[in-house]
Each structure stands twice: as structure tokens, then as C-alpha cells.
Amino acid sequence: MMGEPDATGRFGEYGGRFVPETLVPALAELDRGFRSAWADPAFRSELDGLLADYAGRPSPLTECHRLSAELGVRVLFKREDLNHTGSHKINNVLGQALLARRMGKTRLLAETGAGQHGVATATAAALLGMECLVYMGEVDMARQELNVFRMRLLGAEVTPAMSGSRTLKDAVNEAMRDWVATVEHSHYCLGSVMGPHPYPWMVREFHRVIGSEAAVQCRDLLGGPPDVVVACVGGGSNAAGIFSGFAEDPSVELVGVEPAGGAAVGRGVPGIVHGMRSYLMQDEFGQVLEAHSISAGLDYPGVGPEHSHLATSGRATYHQVDDGEVVEAFVLTSRTEGIIPALEPAHALAWVARERASLAGRTVLINMSGRGDKDVAQMMDVLADRI
């Protein structure tokens, strides 16, 4: 479980490389480049150094006493919200940026939904002195204004994606179109465990550090693994990262939480978009549906191929929560733990809160994938009559 995909980039029957011909040689080069870097101790130690001294790893494991008492479930948070730039996204971005530089690329391209991946990419570009262009759906630019400013402040160019639903899926389309034209000097820094091979595998490996750290931290605190590991799933990178630390142990339950309005696993059927075969929300003809979620980072109709495989093999289960439950979890966590979560991990929290009866007495590890500062302006409106 959660090893390398096969030679065609598949996890079971999901994954592959469904891209325009122009990109195939670049993906093959990226695959070779990643393999060589990942096996190179000098690359690994440079990345580990940045993760420690720049991003602030290891991230703590926090025992949540008041939330646990409230829910009757022992809750632990893996604190990816405390990383530099405020989410787990930095793990992947530092890895890809170093790899891009090693491969002689001078420009980073990225898509972003909530803006967290865009901010992380802009940050890495500033750190390494690279050019950076981020595509962001026009709708998302409006609801995540602060992150747009952050990216620009960091020296990145932010270009609105104006086609389709003007959210994350369209930003991915624009980034891929740009890459088709600029592949010789640009690296596409994809922000989740999705897209054509080798991205789903490579991005998960860059996030494996979340699960590896958490496994050791749980052993120290609990003497063994938790009973359940829960993470929100958009493309699925924070979930893949934390799952990878526990997937080998069949006693640990793995749970992914999707937004009801963007539930590829829960409401989709297998399809092909953005370079991969995976579960996808689509109509009877195969047109991709628009996702609708309170959280821009989960507003995506697809999901990474390894999650499709984990779902069909039964190793992980996937559940849905609605926007209302997410808002309640956002408030609950703020008030019981003094931690304002991002709306994305608030999905994982919402599922635990809803399932508290069936989880009673068990130990649950939740990936706190990001902090809520970026969502505060949006939540001021949502909570206007309560706060």
C-alpha cells in the first residue's frame, strides 16, 4: 500500500499520463529527474535542511484536551498549520522547486484554489530567485483577496483563469496550457497528488514527511498508532501525506473527508481529466461538473488517482460533510482549542464531530492541514449574526 505506481504511472487502474503529446517528453524527464534527486543524499539533505530551518519542521503533534472532552473522542492534531506559509503545501513546493532548479528550469508555474499552494510556490520562488506565475480562478481571486496580495508581494505574477467555472479546475487547465508553450524552461509545480504521472506519486513522496513524523510522535505519546487517521481531501495531498505513515498497519482506519459539493469519490465515476484517470464528477456525456464548496481549496471535481485506488481497494473510506457542518467545526475548534483552522481541515473536524458517537473512546489523529487566517474575511460574513 502506498508504494510506487507501476511503469505506466498507475495505482491499480487509476493514474496514467493523459496529456498533449508535447508534454510527454517533459514528464518522462521529470520522472527521471525526481528518481535521481530522491536517491541523492545531497538533494535529500538540502531539502531536509530547508524543511527544518526555513519551514519549521517537524510540525508538532498537539493533544486536544478540551475538544476531546467536548466530543468524547481523544483527538490529536498534526499541526501542518504551523508550517511557514500556513499549510502543508510548503512541503511539496520546496521539494519541487529544488528539483526544478536541479533540472535547469528558471520559471515556476502553479495553479491555486484557496491560494495556499500559490503562496507557497511564490515563497519558494522568492527564496530560490526563480520567476513565478500562478493561475487562479477569477471567482477564487475574489474570495481569497488576501492571498492574491501575498503572492504579488512575494514577487509572483497572478493571472485569473476566466474560462469554465473560473475556479481551481480552470486554473489547472490554464497552467497546463501555459506549460505546453513554455515547457523548455518552466516547471509546472502542481499543488496536489493529481495530474499526470509522476506528479501523484512525487507529490505524495514530498508530503510523506507528515505521516512519518506523525507515526513517530504517536508512538512517543500513545505507544503506538492512533485508531483512526482523518484528513480532508481536495486533490488529496495532505491526506496522502498523513496516510502514508500508517497505511502499512491494517489496524489503523484511514478516513478522507470530501465536501458534499465536490465529492469526486463519493459522487463521481471514473473518468479522465487533468492528465489522470480517477474518480470525477461528470455528467452522463462526460462533461466535467463544477464543484461547489465553501472552501476554495476543496472546490475541485476530481481527486488524485491514489485515492481512487485506496477507495476501491477499501484501504481508506471517504465521507462527505456539508458547508453548514464545516462552519460549526470551524467555530468549535477555535473556541475549544484556540486554533482557528482553515476551512479545508475543518471538513475533517466536521466529520469527527458528526461521528463522535461511533468514535467514542477511540483515538483520532486529524491532519490540521492549514490555519484559518486566509478564511477569516469570508467567515466574518458567514458568522455576521453570531459574532
Next chain:
Amino acid sequence: MAPGALERALRQRRSAGQKCVVPYLTGGLGSWGAYVQAASAAGADAVEVGIPFSDPVMDGPVIQEASERALRAGTTPSAIVDELGRTDVGVPVAVMTYANLVDRAGWTRFASSLAAAGVAAAILPDIPLEETGPWCDAADAADVETVLLAAPTAPDQRLERIVGRSRGFVYAVGLLGVTGERSSLADSAVVIARRLKAVTDLPVLVGVGISTPEQAVEVCEVADGVVVGSALVRRVLESGADEASADVVAEVVGSFRTALDAG
């Protein structure tokens, strides 16, 4: 495998010492059936009909807009294929669409629906060589020619494998980029055409970025013909994509035919 209708038509043009013109039109856009007929009557050797997809990653702004308009007007893949089945275009038709629409219908079912509608060929830009397996098996069995794309980024050895698997013609991608017009012919267009001509006897047609008859003439010093997409679709959109736009299609396609015949 014996050449199909598309390959035979293009070879015939080439044997006559002439160059091929294959216009691209978006299915479901305005009076698209009339545009296809007009293109054929104006001297096209074959017509490429796009079946609109919600997320066309190989297409630039013009074809994206055409696709979005056609989808808003309610077009579906089966409506387009059915209409092609009812129409006598007079020249071979190739449909161009994306993998998910084919996968959703089922590879085999889609291939046989094309064959039943008299469609000669299919172009699927997000199915590169390594992923062609299930589709090509289904298409070969239905005798639908699968045209593969060959891009400037491919090393020589890869080009040889692509021409070995392509049927109908080889679609030489003229530049690094998605569909759309360019003010001048990219050097890469002539280079890729020359590299392909060196390794195959299949017709080599250059598409992506061929915007004017002059550029077509220039690239056809090496290539066997051109695919003209955005330059034509833009004119259709600008003229309102109504019934009268068929005249615009005839004019644009005719201008490429005339320029290439004059050499």
C-alpha cells in the same frame, strides 16, 4: 493495415502534386453542419469536427470560446455524431475530441458509433502514444483511423514510434503551445514537418498556429498540407456564427485552397 478513407483522400491529393487543406470546425456551434458542407465545397480534402469538451487543455481562447458556446447551446457528443451520420459531407470527416467523452461513452461503443455515422477518423489530443492501447484497439476494430500528434519536443526515436502507430495522416504540431493564431510561422513548424517527412510516407499535415494562406504555403514547401483551426473558427465567431457564416467558411477555406494550388 490498409489505408482508410482519410489516408486515401490525402494521398490522392498529394499524388496529384498538390497540398492538402483540412479545416477544423467546432461541432454544435451555430449552423455547423452547413459550415462543414461549405468547407467541403470550397476545396477541403477532409474536415475535422470538434466535439466540445468542458476542459479542453490543448485549445487556446478561440476554440475554447467556440466550445463553451456550443455547450451552452446544448450540444452533446451523440447529437454531433448523429448529425454527421445524416450528412453527406463529400469528403472524409475526422472528429477531434478529448479522452473523457470517449471513455464515458465506452471506447468500443464510441468507435462503432463513429463508424456507423461514416466518420473516417478520430483525433484525441490527450491520448498520447503510451495511452493509445484500448482506444486504438477499439478504433482499429471499427476501422476508424486514429491520427496521432507529433510535437517538436519529441526525440527522433519517439517520432518513429508515433508515425508507426498513426493512421490517416500524422498531425505535426507546429509549435510549442495550444491552438491559436500566430502572426508569423514558427520555425519549429518547418523543422517538425521535415523531421517527420524523413521517417514516414504517411501524409504529414501541420496544425496549431497556421493562421494565413501565406503561412500555409511556406510550411507546405516541406509538409503535405495544413490543418486550419482557430483562424477559421475566429471568423465564424466574428460573423455571428449564424447561417450566413457558411459563406465566411467558404471564403476562408477557399483562400487556403487557392493559395496552395498556386504554390
